[in-house]
Amino acid sequence: MNKKLLALAAIAAMSVSSISAAEVSLLDANSIHGNASNLSGWGAQVEAVDGVYTLEVGADLANPWDAQLFICGNKTLNAGQKITFKMQAKSTSARALQTQAQGDMGGYLANLGPDFEVAADWKSYEFTGEVPADGMKTIAVNLATASEACTISFKDIVWTVEESGETPDPKPEQPADVVASWYTGNGATLGGWGGATFENVDEDGKPCLKVTNPSECANFWDVQLGIDVNLDFDKTYYLSFDVKGTPAEGITSGIQNSTDYDGKGNFTAFNITEDWAPVVIEALCSQGNKESDANRITINLGKYVGTFYMTNVVLSTTNPAGVDAVEVAPVVNHWTVYNLMGVKVLDTDNEAAVNELANGIYVINGKKVAIRH
Known part of the structure; x- marks a missing residue:
């Protein structure tokens, strides 16, 4: 997947077509x-x-x-x-x-x-x-x-x-726990090698990476899908994606150095089913046996025979399927209620009393709420 730009011939100046003021x-x-x-x-x-x-x-x-x-x-x-x-x-x-x-x-x-x-x-x-x-x-x-x-x-x-001349609203930054994300392969940071074919396609209206391995290989590493990304030691990473295809069980993945191939950790195995299914696998990145960086994730496909589609690939440091990714709502055991005139109409520990309020709009614990019976 590592590619180098070829030397370029000298390129003459381009004439730019006329365009509107906008x-x-x-x-x-x-x-x-x-x-x-x-x-x-x-x-x-x-x-x-x-x-x-x-x-x-x-x-x-x-x-x-x-x-x-x-x-x-x-x-x-x-x-x-x-x-x-x-x-x-x-x-x-x-x-x-x-x-x-x-x-x-x-x-x-x-x-x-x-x-x-x-x-x-x-x-x-x-x-x-x-x-x-x-x-x-x-x-x-x-x-x-x-x-x-x-x-x-x-x-x-x-x-x-x-351009309208107006300053656009700033775009929200990507969540800090997301390391990288892809929909399809790009041949630079997400791609593959071996006897399989790797294609960018649309499947069921989704942009996908389509992988086809026509026959079983001698070794599981003979065909691999690879993601080139720099990882930190002693950190747990979660790789999530949507996948469907020729059914298979126990597909393995790992972290390695892209030059000396030293192993830096193994992801949990995953399965492929005929219908779209979300998958989350995790691995602890470790130093391995050599003093080299952890900069590649590999999915081993040498023993897989068939075709699968993959999309919504996200590498993160929090589990998107686990409780560490869920914000827990605080327990409420007291309710202070004002009407829209700013008059306090209720101050109680009894939730049933809140439910007995007449229809209307109230400010309950600082939030505007409409009550209808």
């Missing part, structure tokens, strides 16, 4: 030269000639995101902001391109617009919608969505955001 371009024509560009490639070399950006994509790549075009904006966006993304594209091999919202390049956040069918002739694509997650700075286009090698070209790329 729309602000996220592409700065003065910043798209050479390596400090708004366009870059992953798994494919980018060439720019007269405003046309061309990439060579190899054959039989394992995942759609193994060849990507990154379009990096000049500001960070928040969920709910309205954006428009346009481009023209053509390919020597027909395929359906996919778009993703990302933070930094390779930092998957969510799927973006609908798939885009391309073929030999130029075809226009336009998506207008809302930013799906806070922190979006990049649009990634997945290019390896067919097995054939191809040459893909892009031009007339436009990315704008609608």
